[in-house]
Amino acid sequence: MHDKQTRMPHATDVLSHVRFALLDQSTLNGLLQTDMGLVESCRQLILEAMAYHSYPSEMKQGIDWPRSKPRTKMEKKAWLAFTEDEIWIFTPSGWEQMEVTHGSIGAATAVGNVLYVMLEFMSAFKSYDPIENIWNDLPLPPECGYRPRTPQMTSVGTRLFLVQGTDSSKSRVCCYDICEGQWTLLPTLSRYSAQVSLASCEGVVFAIGGEVKVSGYNMGEQEKCVPTSVVETFFPPNNSWEAVAPTVHPHSEATAMVQGDIIYIAGGKTFKDGQITSSTIVEMCRAGQPVTMKASPWSVVPQPLCVHKFASKVAVIDRKAYFLLGGQMHFTGKFVDSHTSEEDVDAMSYSFHKDIPYEVKVCATLAMPRSGDCGVPASHGLRGVPQ
Structure with missing residues (x-):
């Protein structure tokens, strides 16, 4: 015992x-x-x-x-992209299809070198360990009898946080403790938050932007959803959400990236002059200490003119070109300066996005075993997600 x-x-x-x-x-x-x-x-x-x-x-x-x-010889970390029914891996020669899945993945996050995925409509929750090359079935969240919209997931330590948009004015939040193997219902977000961006920084979960329901949109009577600039944080020991400094501009379906204690957000959509448009804005925020639960004001990261046309695919931070794909920002060694032209950015973007289907649901980064280790080929070791 x-x-x-x-x-x-x-x-x-x-x-x-x-x-x-x-x-x-x-x-x-x-x-x-x-x-x-x-x-x-x-x-x-x-x-x-x-x-x-x-x-x-x-x-x-x-x-x-x-x-x-590492005890096992590993390749460098590989980018995995999940589309509606396929899994792809990024190689030096471009994207290569690995397997056909048997379910569309709605949210994914990696803890250590283990991938955790929630299938769309909460039909299954699974983990994947590249060393064993096996998908494991995990318990579903409680009260999972309906079809939640656009689940989003992030992690703090060994706990996974899942935010699910519903048809109500609030969003449900659950926490999965990897060590205990159990889900716990957490306080809901105070707003409807489909398309929210989740980030984990300094032990705090940040729920950035998303969509909020408004009435009288575009002179109509029907209720619509528009991007918002609201930011809320969840500090696990306090077990509550707290509103912190909002972003400068509204964001939905955006991509968040954490570097040290700085959070960046880019891509997706924004709301300007009564219209929902593609966002050309990159913002950053330096997170405060977990004890205070405060965040410094957000600021806009200026983007070179040459990347504005490609705002949904490219973001520039400290001259580095990051490619936006499946909820992740990927730096592939490309730099942008005053001499970079739109044609250069177009070529960069094409070289990264070529051969990959347009509708990439989520991306994850894992270290894959080298060919021959554990009987798993390096570039084609991932088995399809079982039903």
């Missing part, structure tokens, strides 16, 4: 064998907010891994950092 009091003194010794440096910074930040962050020896293991992430990539390869070497 599980005896927490007897086993707890051995936690540090057990955790010393866990390769925390292989986890992403968001996951490590989330672990600091759990009970592990309260035990000094465990906290030091997490901080050790966070220090490893502070080094540039080229330096990481040349230092012998504790708990940073």
Whole structure:
């Protein structure tokens, strides 16, 4: 029988064998907010891994950092794209189809190197471990008898947060504890929030923008949904949503990216002069300390004129060109400066988006095993999502 009091003194010794440096910074930040962050020896293991992430990539390869070497030989992280019924992987020669799925994926997020996916209409919830190359069935959220709209998912540590738009004026929120294997209903967002963008930063969940219902839209009587600039945060220990500084412009269906303590949002749609249009706006916000639950004001990141035409596909941050696809921003080594032309950006965009179907639902980034390891080919190891 599980005896927490007897086993707890051995936690540090057990955790010393866990390769925390292989986890992403968001996951490590989330672990600091759990009970592990309260035990000094465990906290030091997490901080050790966070220090490893502070080094540039080229330096990481040349230092012998504790708990940073994978037990299995892995390829560099690969981009996976999920369309209506297919899975694609990005290779040096472009996108290649891997498998045909048996269900359309509505939301996905990676924790460590495990992918968690929610199929559309909440028909199934699954996880995928590239080492084992197996999809595992997981329990569905409670009260799942209806068809929620546009689910969105992010993670804080080992907890997944799922926001589901419904036909009501509010959106339902659930939390899945990976360690416990259980779902918990959380307080709802105070607004209808289909097409909301979720981001996890500094142990806090950010719900950015989305759509809100308004009446009298465009001189009509029928209720419509338009993009909003509202931002709400959820700090797990407080178990409540709090409104923080709104974005400068409305956003829906946008892509969020977290770098350190900065959140960027780009793409999607905006609402201007009574019209819903494609957004050419990139905004950023530096998140505050988790204790205060406050965020600094959002500011607009100026975009070069050469990328305005490609705002739904390209965002420029610190001269780096990021390609927007499936809810992720991908930097592929391209830079934009005053000499870059629209033709250059068009060529960049084409080289990244070629061969991939237009309707990409979600993207995820995983480290895939090298060819021959665990019997899994590197470029075609992912099996289709079972029904």
